[in-house]
Amino acid sequence: MQHEDCALELQNLERHFAHGRVRAVDGVSLTVEPGEILSILGPSGCGKTTLMRMIAGLEVPTSGQIRIHGRDVSSLAPHERNVGLVFQSLAVFPHMNVEKNVGFGLRMRKLSAAAIKSKVDTVLDLVQLPPDQFASRWPSELSGGQLQRVALARTLVTEPALVLFDEPMAALDRRLRDYMAIELRAIQKQLGIAAVYVTHDQETASTMSDRIAVMNSGRVVQVGPPPEIYNRPANRFVAEFLGDTNVLTIARLHERSGVAQQVEVEAGQRLAVSADDHLAGGQMVLFRPGQTKVFTDDPGGAMQAVLTSVSFNGGLYHWMMRLADGTPLLAQSTRDDLGGVSSGQPIWVSVDHEQTHVVEQ
Amino acid sequence: MANAIGRRGFEAMLIRSSTIFLMALILLPIIVVVIMSFTASTTLEFPPPALSFRWYADVWDMATGENASFTRLLESFWVSLIIAGLSALGCVAAGVPASYALVRYKFAGRAAIEELLGLPIVFPAVVLGIALLILVSASGIDFGIWQIVIAHCIIFLPFMMRNCMTALKSVDPALEEAAKTLGASPLRTFFEIVLPLIRSGVASGVLLVFVLSFNEFTLSYFLYTVDVFPLSIWLFQQSNTSFSPAIFAISALTIFFNAAIILIVDALVGRGGGALR
Numbered sequence: 001m002q003h004e005d006c007a008l009e010l011q012n013l014e015r016h017f018a019h020g021r022v023r024a025v026d027g028v029s030l031t032v033e034p035g036e037i038l039s040i041l042g043p044s045g046c047g048k049t050t051l052m053r054m055i056a057g058l059e060v061p062t063s064g065q066i067r068i069h070g071r072d073v074s075s076l077a078p079h080e081r082n083v084g085l086v087f088q089s090l091a092v093f094p095h096m097n098v099e100k101n102v103g104f105g106l107r108m109r110k111l112s113a114a115a116i117k118s119k120v121d122t123v124l125d126l127v128q129l130p131p132d133q134f135a136s137r138w139p140s141e142l143s144g145g146q147l148q149r150v151a152l153a154r155t156l157v158t159e160p161a162l163v164l165f166d167e168p169m170a171a172l173d174r175r176l177r178d179y180m181a182i183e184l185r186a187i188q189k190q191l192g193i194a195a196v197y198v199t200h201d202q203e204t205a206s207t208m209s210d211r212i213a214v215m216n217s218g219r220v221v222q223v224g225p226p227p228e229i230y231n232r233p234a235n236r237f238v239a240e241f242l243g244d245t246n247v248l249t250i251a252r253l254h255e256r257s258g259v260a261q262q263v264e265v266e267a268g269q270r271l272a273v274s275a276d277d278h279l280a281g282g283q284m285v286l287f288r289p290g291q292t293k294v295f296t297d298d299p300g301g302a303m304q305a306v307l308t309s310v311s312f313n314g315g316l317y318h319w320m321m322r323l324a325d326g327t328p329l330l331a332q333s334t335r336d337d338l339g340g341v342s343s344g345q346p347i348w349v350s351v352d353h354e355q356t357h358v359v360e361q
Numbered sequence: 362m363a364n365a366i367g368r369r370g371f372e373a374m375l376i377r378s379s380t381i382f383l384m385a386l387i388l389l390p391i392i393v394v395v396i397m398s399f400t401a402s403t404t405l406e407f408p409p410p411a412l413s414f415r416w417y418a419d420v421w422d423m424a425t426g427e428n429a430s431f432t433r434l435l436e437s438f439w440v441s442l443i444i445a446g447l448s449a450l451g452c453v454a455a456g457v458p459a460s461y462a463l464v465r466y467k468f469a470g471r472a473a474i475e476e477l478l479g480l481p482i483v484f485p486a487v488v489l490g491i492a493l494l495i496l497v498s499a500s501g502i503d504f505g506i507w508q509i510v511i512a513h514c515i516i517f518l519p520f521m522m523r524n525c526m527t528a529l530k531s532v533d534p535a536l537e538e539a540a541k542t543l544g545a546s547p548l549r550t551f552f553e554i555v556l557p558l559i560r561s562g563v564a565s566g567v568l569l570v571f572v573l574s575f576n577e578f579t580l581s582y583f584l585y586t587v588d589v590f591p592l593s594i595w596l597f598q599q600s601n602t603s604f605s606p607a608i609f610a611i612s613a614l615t616i617f618f619n620a621a622i623i624l625i626v627d628a629l630v631g632r633g634g635g636a637l638r
Contacts, residue, residue, distance in 0.1 A: 019506065056538075056542050057541075057542075058538050058541070058542075077541070077546075077547075078538070078541040078542050079541050079542070079543075079544045079545055082544075083542060084542060084543075085538070085539070085542040087535045087538070087539055088535075089533060089535045091535040091539035093536060093539075093540075093554060094536075095557045095558055096463050104540065104543050104545075104553075105543035105544050108540075108543060108544035108545045109544055109548065118369075154539075155542075155543070158543060158544065177393070287546065292414050359367070
């Protein structure tokens with residue numbers, strides 16, 4: 001099936017190294033809608049960079065197809081694809097000033113000097129580098145954030161069919177990165193260019209994107225909007241990659257009652273999970289620390305645990321605890337629910353069955 | 362404490378005096394040549410009893426006077442200049458693309474080629490001279506000036522390539538990839554991005570090859586002909602037959618000429634490179 005209206009469509013894309021022994025990208029199929037930002041999120045070595053380089057034409061796929069706005073570009077050279085790429089190292093040309101850097105793509109497209117000047121000025125305004133101040137500056141005179149904007153402007157000014165971002169903000173500090181992520185999204189939405197943002201940073205991915213594709217070992221594990229990926233992870237890898245997660249292994253189904261079903265976890269204690277989850281052997285229950293409630297007395301139906309540590313940061317209390325078999329759990333809350341309890345003392349922990357999520361092991 | 366300071370003072374003195382000694386050792390022959398070129402005497406007496414420009418006048422006469430066609434000094438100078446220029450051009454044409462291939466691409470035998478590049482530097486020039494002479498004679502073709510140019514390209518290419526490869530290794534491959542994603546063809550990328558960034562490396566390679574070729578003697582000695590008579594051979598023959606202090610004047614002029622070229626290229630590349638910051 002072909003989608004003529006997709007900005008980008010990958011069909012079963014593969015890239016092997018070392019004569020097929022290493023499958024850096026192992027059968028990836030993805031689509032990006034026009035005007036959409038899709039983040040490819042995964043740990044280093046998961047194949048996300050190789051995937052992105054294949055889309056740009058810098059790496060040749062072993063098999064599979066790449067379509068941009070319905071056109072098969074799989075066999076085209078990078079300069080024939082009209083795909084923009086903002087590099088991790090930014091790759092701002094050191095021997096050209098800002099104006100020459102940004103105008104490079106337009107010169108390659110043989111636009112007139114006047115047209116280049118006007119387009120460069122417009123895009124420099126867009127990325128908040130006023131041309132009268134910055135056009136004649138050299139890269140060595142710019143800060144990290146300003147270089148970032150030059151690299152972005154240089155790519156956007158050529159009006160590419162698709163923009164790829166290779167963690168271009170990795171070198172920036174946290175605060176600037178968050179700010180740039182929001183600004184980048186605003187610019188992208190304003191121009192309506194489809195974008196693929198490759199990163200290992202789940203916070204940036206969540207802030208930036210309409211959808212996230214989580215990659216692991218060369219495969220796409222799950223694709224969806226950030227809340228869906230966070231709240232309904234497809235497996236333990238996705239759950240753990242998107243933030244702290246409590247994981248309990250299900251030993252057996254205990255009983256089923258209306259909207260919830262009781263399971264017994266390996267620690268020997270009982271937990272209610274949503275009745276929507278289909279229970280079979282060898283599954284796990286996942287739930288987020290923020291959804292985990294702690295009590296000083298048994299409120300009924302809670303699991304008993306031993307408090308191991310308490311800390312406070314980022315406006316949240318963090319309680320580390322262990323179940324009877326040693327399984328660690330983490331709970332977080334803005335309120336000090338365990339005031340007065342010290343490490344080593346028994347506490348009770350529960351989670352609403354609506355907030356649990358059962359996945360295959 | 363005093364002992365330690367004294368010791369450090371001694372070490373500093375030792376380093377300074379040995380440096381001065383080495384510099385003197387290197388510069389002494391050149392200084393002697395320059396001083397001798399200003400002698401007023403017709404003998405090789407050192408230090409000169411009196412100073413004059415008479416031997417420079419003599420050289421001027423050898424180059425432009427009525428005996429010029431007989432001495433062939435100017436002709437030899439031009440021959441050396443053309444050989445040096447062509448050798449430098451040949452080394453650029455072969456060396457820059459070859460360096461690019463060696464730095465950017467992985468292929469079988471790359472390591473072996475890199476090793477081979479160092480070989481001509483340790484290879485005895487006399488042996489290479491004999492080998493080339495045999496080849497040229499066996500071919501029965503008159504290569505004219507090219508037989509020395511080709512010989513110089515062979516021995517000086519490694520100097521060119523070492524400079525280019527060092528410069529290329531400092532160019533981030535992402536810069537080239539960025540140019541390509543912005544719509545530059547591979548050839549355009551090379552001329553717009555790679556060449557400007559390795560310019561100073563290429564220029565110093567050209568300079569090195571030019572100066573080395575201009576002064577080269579051993580290979581030229583095997584390969585010169587009556588029509589292709591480089592300055593180094595001319596100087597050698599003059600000093601063998603009629604040793605007049607004019608030889609010193611010519612040698613001193615050669616030294617000034619080499620120094621001038623180095624200073625000019627350095628100024629040009631240095632200024633251009635300044636834009637890179």
